[in-house]
Amino acid sequence: MADRPCIPGEDLRGLWRALLPGTPFPVCGTPELSNAVAEVLNPTSLETSLSELERWETRYAVPDYAFGKEPNHFLASCKALLPGSGKALAVADGEGRNGVWLAEQGLDVVSIDFSPSAQKKARALARERGVQVDFRQVDVHAWDYPADAFDVVVEIFTQFSSPAERAAKWAGMRRALKSGGLLIVHGYTPKQPDYGTGGPKELANLYTRPMLEEAFGDFREVTFVEEEREIHEGTSHGGMSAMIGLTARKP
Numbered sequence: 001m002a003d004r005p006c007i008p009g010e011d012l013r014g015l016w017r018a019l020l021p022g023t024p025f026p027v028c029g030t031p032e033l034s035n036a037v038a039e040v041l042n043p044t045s046l047e048t049s050l051s052e053l054e055r056w057e058t059r060y061a062v063p064d065y066a067f068g069k070e071p072n073h074f075l076a077s078c079k080a081l082l083p084g085s086g087k088a089l090a091v092a093d094g095e096g097r098n099g100v101w102l103a104e105q106g107l108d109v110v111s112i113d114f115s116p117s118a119q120k121k122a123r124a125l126a127r128e129r130g131v132q133v134d135f136r137q138v139d140v141h142a143w144d145y146p147a148d149a150f151d152v153v154v155e156i157f158t159q160f161s162s163p164a165e166r167a168a169k170w171a172g173m174r175r176a177l178k179s180g181g182l183l184i185v186h187g188y189t190p191k192q193p194d195y196g197t198g199g200p201k202e203l204a205n206l207y208t209r210p211m212l213e214e215a216f217g218d219f220r221e222v223t224f225v226e227e228e229r230e231i232h233e234g235t236s237h238g239g240m241s242a243m244i245g246l247t248a249r250k251p
Helices: 010-019 031-041 043-060 073-077 097-104 116-129 163-176 209-216
Strands: 087-091 108-113 133-137 150-156 177-188 220-233 237-249
Touching: 043 116, 073 097, 073 150, 073 177, 073 220, 087 097, 087 163, 097 108, 097 116, 097 133, 097 150, 108 116, 116 133, 150 163, 163 177, 163 209, 177 209, 209 220, 209 237
Parallel strands: 087 108, 087 150, 108 133, 150 177
Antiparallel strands: 177 237, 220 237
């Protein structure tokens, strides 16, 4: 009995898919099942997860691309650092602008995001650009990041993560990189709310150099770019912005 897959009711199954896309339902009769169901049905986490999904679905469920179709400017500036071939992971890739651009550079790309509306548009963009991308609908905080699987891992403006979620996400990103693999991270700094041109209002979600150094300081060839400049990315990022970028290689 303990090794038989559970067959949840339709309501729980739908809730599970919404909150933990891509995560298999736990095995019957195990503590993992009880713990996981309790977490999914916890009123606080349930409200937070559903509201976050609904927020992004609302943002993406419009004809236009919220952040445009062109790659993030910092990512594009890292073109010379990319390998000529290999596997790349685009974390919380949304409508696919960065994952598609990486595929255009000759990389085999896995693009992960939890929003079905965003990934529908990302697939359309990949078709428009004539590239193949492996799109996977998953929670970037709970995904089982494969070990030593990618030559490049990219995280661009994924600052909806709470500090605890960010720690889990970054641990997964570290694990997924091959030795010598390239990490590219770009996000807003705590000065960004002064400009009010995009990004979260929660200061704890914004990136600082000490934060990035603590997480990735043991990497090689660590380089930071801190800048305040005008950016225009779709309708969601526009105007003077305070940002920090990191490139580094896994030891």
